[in-house]
Amino acid sequence: MPEQAEANHPPTVVVIGAGVLGLSSAIKVQEAIASRKTGGSDDLQVLLVSREWPSSIPGSPSKHSANYASMWAGAHVRPIPATTAQLQREAKWLKQTVADFGTQMETEPWSGVTRTLGIELLAAPDDGYRQQDAKSFLEETGLPRYRKWSESELPKDVVLGYEYETYCVNTPVYCQALLRRFILRGGKTLELDLKTEWEAFSIQKNVVLVINASGTGFGDAKYFPTRDMDDATKTVTRQNKDGTWSFIIPRFFSGGTIVGGTKQPGDWSTEPDVDTRTALLAGGRELRKFASSSASNAQGISVIADVVGRRPTREGGMRIELEQKDVSGRQATVLHAYGAGGRGYEISWGVAREVAQLLCRYFAIAKYYARLFCSQPSGSSDVRNPRSFPSGVVESCVASNSLPSSTSRQASYFFVVFGNWPRFSNAHSIVKGAIRYKFEEADVRSMVVTPDKVWAIGFGK
Secondary structure, three states: OOOOOOOOOOOEEEEEOOOHHHHHHHHHHHHHHHHOOOOOOOOOEEEEEEOOOOOOOOOOOOOOOOOOHHHOOOOEOOOOOOOOHHHHHHHHHHHHHHHHHHHHHHHOOOOOEEEEEEEEEEOOOOHHHHOOOHHHHHHHHOOOOOEEOOHHHOOOOOOEEEEEEEEEEOHHHHHHHHHHHHHHOOOEEEEOOOOOHHHHHHOOOOEEEEEEOOOOOOOOOOEEEEEEEEEEEOOOOOOEEEOOOOEEEEOOOOOOEEEEOOOEEOOOOOOOOHHHHHHHHHHHHHHHHHOOHHHHHOOOOOOOEEEEEEEEEEOOOOEEEEEEEEEOOEEEEEEEEEOEHHHOOOOHHHHHHHHHHHHHHHHHHHHHHHHHOOOOOOOOOOOOOOOOOOOOOEEEEEEEOOOOOOOOOOOOEEEEEEEEOOOOOOHHHHHHHHHHHHOOOEEEEEEEEEOOEEEEEEEEO
């Protein structure tokens, strides 16, 4: 059972969502924080907040909701040729994830990741599939042993077939393994049903950043569910796919086999469909002869469960970006990371790495511009007189004509102000007073709280 957060809190990064992207991102953030520590001064706590949590009891029916897609996923690594900008972005993440899966296979054999053979049987392949060869496939995916099938090997109505080495994931086992790793590294957990990502700033004091890996996006107009229905069996032991997207995915570690699947954008139904099950099992029977001799000779299929989940899909692909908003009189920042659709597992470590890198850049920008600081104000702490501030509270305030190339040039100056945070409950007011003193017009874009400072970043004239 996830533990409750304690009453007294150090500066904290909150990660929303205990799906594969939330768990992976939380771990990569932990690693990033650990690698950037300097004498303990950069300690940050990572708090994982979710309304549902991983569980894995073989043979026991799952009680997770359809929205907790990570518990219902197959899951396997199935590369898609990078023929668009979105697919190129996802291909980069997939290749990074493949490398991490390989490491997990060696160092954490209990984690639920298994190396196996992948087979593609395509009835109507596009040029991206047709132009692949062993060299380009390896360069784009990191997956070895690509072999294109000869015409004599192809089943009826299939025009392109190939195989390659890939990975399958027992998703409940895997997510539990990630959660254990996160907790053993000092991560904290809290079971809570948040209504918006901004609500996370009210969970406790000193929340410095929120990572929104909720999957659903909390009302994002570009979000929509993609209904997926699979059937788990005990007969097939290898992965296959044809051009109609029937597939069989072995769930190693006594997890049976996933036979699927459907992709129904915008369908919110969670009820299994009998006709869909019949079609899925028929497709599975056609494919199992390519999986193993034992599966081919098996007479019957025992259905364990009908599985219906909602893949968290988003128009334009994943959203990975910072958003800022005034929350209770202070600038709050959310780092969004959601909308992977059905590709969450196979791009998870790549996405998590990008999230951690963006977090590091976010915290580093204030420290970078701190080198420009000058003129330390001193005097009374009366914030009604913005021309005077307590010595040591506002350490520096600077205006610079040297704007970074990535920022807007509508303003004349870029400014950064920082002061001792824990000692003064009105630090935000003091910092804003310093900004008003230094600039005629000011737009505070962000206030970042680090363990011993508060940083204000924005534009002014």
